[in-house]
Amino acid sequence: MNTELTKKVLNELTASLGSKKVFFDSDILEKYSRDETADISYIPDILVRAHNRDDVSSVLNICTKYKYPVVPRGAGSGVTGGALPVQGGVVLSMELMNRIIEIDAENMVAVVEPGAITGEIQKEALHKGLMYPPDPASLDICSIGGNVAENAGGPRAVKYGTTGNYILGLEVVLPDGPVINTGGKTVKNATGYNLTGIILGSEGTLAVITKIYLKLIPAPAVTKDLLIPFETIEDAIDAVYLILKSRIMPATLEFMEAGAIRLVSKFLNRDIPFPDAGAHLLIQVNGETEDIVFNQLEIISRVVNVDTEKIIAAESEMQRDRIWRARRSIREAIHNEDPVFLAEDCVVPRSFIPEFIKDLKSYFASEELVSVIFGHAGDGNVHIDVLKGNRKYEEWKSFQPALKREIYRRAIALGGTITGEHGIGFIRRDYLSMALSSEEIAIMKRIKRAFDPNMILNPGKIFF
Numbered sequence: 001m002n003t004e005l006t007k008k009v010l011n012e013l014t015a016s017l018g019s020k021k022v023f024f025d026s027d028i029l030e031k032y033s034r035d036e037t038a039d040i041s042y043i044p045d046i047l048v049r050a051h052n053r054d055d056v057s058s059v060l061n062i063c064t065k066y067k068y069p070v071v072p073r074g075a076g077s078g079v080t081g082g083a084l085p086v087q088g089g090v091v092l093s094m095e096l097m098n099r100i101i102e103i104d105a106e107n108m109v110a111v112v113e114p115g116a117i118t119g120e121i122q123k124e125a126l127h128k129g130l131m132y133p134p135d136p137a138s139l140d141i142c143s144i145g146g147n148v149a150e151n152a153g154g155p156r157a158v159k160y161g162t163t164g165n166y167i168l169g170l171e172v173v174l175p176d177g178p179v180i181n182t183g184g185k186t187v188k189n190a191t192g193y194n195l196t197g198i199i200l201g202s203e204g205t206l207a208v209i210t211k212i213y214l215k216l217i218p219a220p221a222v223t224k225d226l227l228i229p230f231e232t233i234e235d236a237i238d239a240v241y242l243i244l245k246s247r248i249m250p251a252t253l254e255f256m257e258a259g260a261i262r263l264v265s266k267f268l269n270r271d272i273p274f275p276d277a278g279a280h281l282l283i284q285v286n287g288e289t290e291d292i293v294f295n296q297l298e299i300i301s302r303v304v305n306v307d308t309e310k311i312i313a314a315e316s317e318m319q320r321d322r323i324w325r326a327r328r329s330i331r332e333a334i335h336n337e338d339p340v341f342l343a344e345d346c347v348v349p350r351s352f353i354p355e356f357i358k359d360l361k362s363y364f365a366s367e368e369l370v371s372v373i374f375g376h377a378g379d380g381n382v383h384i385d386v387l388k389g390n391r392k393y394e395e396w397k398s399f400q401p402a403l404k405r406e407i408y409r410r411a412i413a414l415g416g417t418i419t420g421e422h423g424i425g426f427i428r429r430d431y432l433s434m435a436l437s438s439e440e441i442a443i444m445k446r447i448k449r450a451f452d453p454n455m456i457l458n459p460g461k462i463f464f
């Protein structure tokens with residue numbers, strides 16, 4: 001950014017917030033120049049760590065005055081560059097606004113600050129016999145504010161839905177400083193436009209979220225996990241169809257293809273059961289009683305057409321952690337293998353997963369690309385990671401647009417879209433028009449201008 005302007009903004013922020021909340025030391029700024037997106041970084045000009053809502057309002061008021069970019073940031077676990085200051089400016093970190101203000105068991109509502117870690121909210125709710133179901137695989141590191149801004153999903157979406165299904169209301173600060181509430185502790189709300197729904201998934205481009213009201217549900221008393229090997233990915237996805245057809249609704253239905261199993265085994269330096277399988281399904285079922293859950297397990301074992309001796313049921317918390325650790329480590333395992341990789345999360349109607357994967361694999365083979373495919377078989381969300389491998393870096397970079405287009409084109413042709421849970425952010429903005437019509441993009445841009453007439457909030461994301 002322009003240095004004179006930056007100096008003015010810095011002086012005014014420091015005068016308003018004090019020097020303990022405003023940072024411009026290059027070592028600190030450098031730490032905020034990346035999120036979990038492979039291979040990109042943008043250094044902020046200024047970092048502010050907000051302690052409360054008034055700090056957020058002050059930052060937005062000052063930046064509005066100077067028409068200076070502000071990029072909200074949660075825990076920085078995003079994988080589409082959403083929290084990176086691609087046009088410079090202030091990174092507004094919400095990491096210290098991390099209180100779980102209240103678990104209101106009577107109304108089954110959690111009131112939290114945006115920086116609260118999702119996994120911590122789940123644990124607090126569980127202490128009161130309640131469940132906050134959305135469970136991004138990053139739940140131990142990501143913040144709930146980032147989950148709302150991305151409408152994050154996770155393995156349990158097949159049964160429980162995504163973050164958006166659990167937001168009763170938000171307190172947000174608008175880009176020019178005023179604070180609004182979009183709901184509260186009520187389960188229903190038909191008062192005017194659904195502003196919660198508009199802010200949900202807006203990726204920090206419309207408003208800064210400062211408080212969140214989350215719906216909780218009773219925690220199931222019994223949970224069991226199964227790991228089932230299959231000869232081919234087609235067999236695994238057929239089994240998903242058979243399970244759902246038998247009127248069972250597992251809490252998770254995750255698949256990992258052979259490549260994912262191999263990399264995780266190498267990364268964790270331990271054997272994964274049935275390492276030669278073409279694919280694994282990781283299934284979780286839950287319910288009110290042992291009998292209900294046992295009944296579901298029995299039906300699943302019957303319909304999947306796999307030798308029952310090969311079905312591993314996690315009996316203890318330790319066994320459960322062991323099989324879930326493998327699933328949750330896939331991204332790290334890929335990064336460990338090759339830090340430069342493309343990570344896509346297309347979604348297709350779930351019955352098309354085998355066709356989608358087959359189509360992708362034959363395209364990747366024709367380009368001599370190494371890929372790892374895994375994801376949420378139950379809801380059609382397929383994670384496609386393509387490794388740079390032996391290609392020269394420059395060649396890999398220049399190949400990216402064509403590679404992305406080929407992947408997106410195949411998902412769209414099957415009635416799917418370009419992202420199921422990770423969002424558009426920075427790295428997919430040039431491809432939005434593949435998935436949305438010009439009219440659809442135009443109405444989104446009008447909403448953006450209505451919230452943020454000065455266009456200061458997270459510029460360069462989604463479509464600008």
Ligand SMILES: Cc1cc2nc3c(=O)[nH]c(=O)nc-3n(C[C@H](O)[C@H](O)[C@H](O)COP(=O)(O)OP(=O)(O)OC[C@H]3O[C@@H](n4cnc5c(N)ncnc54)[C@H](O)[C@@H]3O)c2cc1C
Nearest residue numbers: 074075076077078082137143145146147149152153204209
């Ligand atoms: C190993 C791994 C596994 C993952 N698994 C999943 C998964 O299963 N499902 C899934 O959906 N995602 C997953 N992700 C992606 C990521 O964790 C999610 O997108 C998460 O929601 C980001 O939260 P965050 O707090 O880290 O947000 P950040 O990365 O800090 O920010 C993400 C976006 O939210 C905006 N934002 C953050 N806080 C606020 C706020 N208070 N107000 C307004 N805007 C805000 C930012 O501007 C940015 O656009 C995974 C990531 C990793 C590294």
